[in-house]
Amino acid sequence: MVDVKSGANPLFLTDEELRQGIELLFYAYRDFTSDPDSILRQFGFGRAHHRTIHFIGRNPGISVAELLGILRITKQSLSRVxxxxxxRGxxxxxxxxxxxxxxLLHLTPEGIELEERVSAPQRARVARAYREAGxxxxxxYRKVLLGLINEQDRHGVLKSIKDE
Amino acid sequence: MVDVKSGANPLFLTDEELRQGIELLFYAYRDFTSDPDSILRQFGFGRAHHRTIHFIGRNPGISVAELLGILRITKQSLSRVxxxxxxRGxxxxxxxxxxxxxxLLHLTPEGIELEERVSAPQRARVARAYREAGxxxxxxYRKVLLGLINEQDRHGVLKSIKDE
DNA sequence: GATTTTACGTCAACCATGTTGACATATATC
DNA sequence: GATATATGTCAACATGGTTGACGTAAAATC
Structure with a gap:
């Protein structure tokens, strides 16, 4: 079905390998997104709140429109969280x-603290995986994941603080 | 906050690097999960249906309990899709x-065809990223993602067809 | 052989988070 | 002054998750 021997790199890609690559992403995302759940619940928040404070924290002063573009949701959906x-400050x-x-959106000191607490187990998971893998x-990992992202969004992932 | 110079590997991990690793996973998952949406909609299905036929296709004869364990959802939720x-056959x-x-669950020939159609753009995305990255x-990529997965599930990701 | 446990199914209520569509306000731009 | 843009809000609805209760068939145990 999928026959990819062409391309710049002489990589032999079987259907099995591709599906395994897909599954790895599924499992990793499944486990890594579940890490903050217990902490979030203590605040009465969910994963949508986490994503929101993550990207505001990473992009202080981000506009609502920019945030919507990253999250790929509608303003009505964002509005709720x-x-x-x-x-709640x-x-x-x-x-x-x-x-x-x-x-323009900013985390308060309380928001920064919440984000740190919530993301701590996630960062620990990534740190461990990085250390073990070398x-x-x-x-x-970075190279392939970056290649999986829609081309027009790639540059935005690499720069962290923007003042645009 | 996160200071990880310890461990077997002398990898210097900054908070920035860890957060970038988290974002890469977010963006890649965001874009790669949206690929099948348009095809799924033609069938009146959603992403939950896709995940279900994916894992049944990868594990022919899987039991309901095993499938629930992979998807990490309740039987009531699975029951719907x-x-x-x-x-619908x-x-x-x-x-x-x-x-x-x-x-024990199996895809019908129609199910196999549906799964192939739905996953085609995803496989193409992974194939392109793999080829470009080398x-x-x-x-x-495999090594780090595997390390991100909960330890007890890792071995299950690598073996594809199981007869247990 | 009777009892208990397991695998699965179903009903019902509810929750989190997404959508579309319509409309309002303030400000920037032409 | 007219138009376009950035944001907010109300309402209805869709998807896909949850918990809890209960039922049936078959396996496992005493």
Whole structure:
């Protein structure tokens, strides 16, 4: 069905190998997303809240539109979790100075602390896997995952703090 | 916050690197899971149906309990999609011979065809990423993802057809 | 052989998180 | 001044998860 011997690299890819690559991603994502669940529940939050504070924390001052673009959800869906996070003091909005229609999002000190607590087991999982696999493997991990991402989004993943 | 210079491998892991590793997984999963959506919609199915036929296809004769263990969902949740897949002729159940309480799951020829159609863009995405990254990177990708998976599940990911 | 456990199914209520569509407001841009 | 953009909100609905209760058939145990 899938016959990929062509391409720049003479890599022989069987259907079995491709499906295994798919499954690895499924299992890793399954386990790594479940890590923060117990902590989130203590706050009455879910995974959507986690994703939101993660990306606000990584991109302080991100606009609502940019955040929607990363999460690939609608504003109505984001609104639910974002308004809760704002109401409970984990996120603040500041009116944009260059464009005052924008609501630029920031974590409060409490938001930063929450994000750190919630992501701690995830970071520990990644750290362990990285250490066990070694530097060369980590490089390959990054390279392949980056190649799996839609091309137009790749550059955005690599730069972390942006002021655009 | 995270200071990991210890361990067997002298890998210097910054918080930034760990968070980037987390984001790579998020983005890759986001894009790769969206590939089959348009085809699934033509059948009135969703991602849950896809996961179900994927794992039945990869493990012909899998029991309901085993499938639940892989998907990490409840039988009530599986029941919804599984009964639809059975009713519409993509999956069949056979009573177990060794244990006649079991319902062993198989894809029908139609189910196999559906799974192939639905997974085609995903396999193409993985094949392209693998080819572009090269064999050494693919090895690292596998190694790190395997390390991210809960230890007790790792061996199950590697063996594909099981007769247990 | 009777009892208990296991594998599976089903009903019902509910929850988290996504969607579409319509409409409102403030601000920027033409 | 007219139009476009960034954001917010209301409402209805879809998908796919949960818990809890209960039923049946078959296996396992006493």
């Amino acid at each position: 974002l308004s809760q996070l704002i109401e 984990f996120v603040i909005q500041r009116q944009g100075t260059r464009d005052r229609r924008q609501r 530097g060369a493997a980590v490089e390959g | 599984l009964s639809q897949l059975i009713e 993509f999956v069949i159940q056979r009573q177990g011979t060794r244990d006649r309480r079991q319902r 064999g050494a990177a693919v090895e690292g």
